Amino acid sequence: MTDPEAMLALTAAVLMGLAIVSATSLRAWHGWLELKRLEIAAVRSETQRSEMPPSPTASTGRIELADLKERVRKLEAIAAGIDLG
Known part of the structure; x- marks a missing residue:
């Protein structure tokens, strides 16, 4: 098999x-990437459709902060052995 033409x-x-193998692999890779893009888009649209809790307003934030401070005060009193009852 030393014939140069062979x-x-x-x-x-x-x-x-x-x-051929490279082109097929590249086409498969692009297909796989497109599949992942579609999956990500589906997950994003699903999370956007789900009900998101309303963002807290300033007054809601103050009320939550006041509730947290009250809870901390009660827990500190319990830790100190004081009955607030």
């Missing part, structure tokens, strides 16, 4: 096969 034909066949 070696050239074998090399061309190997390169053609490598090109």
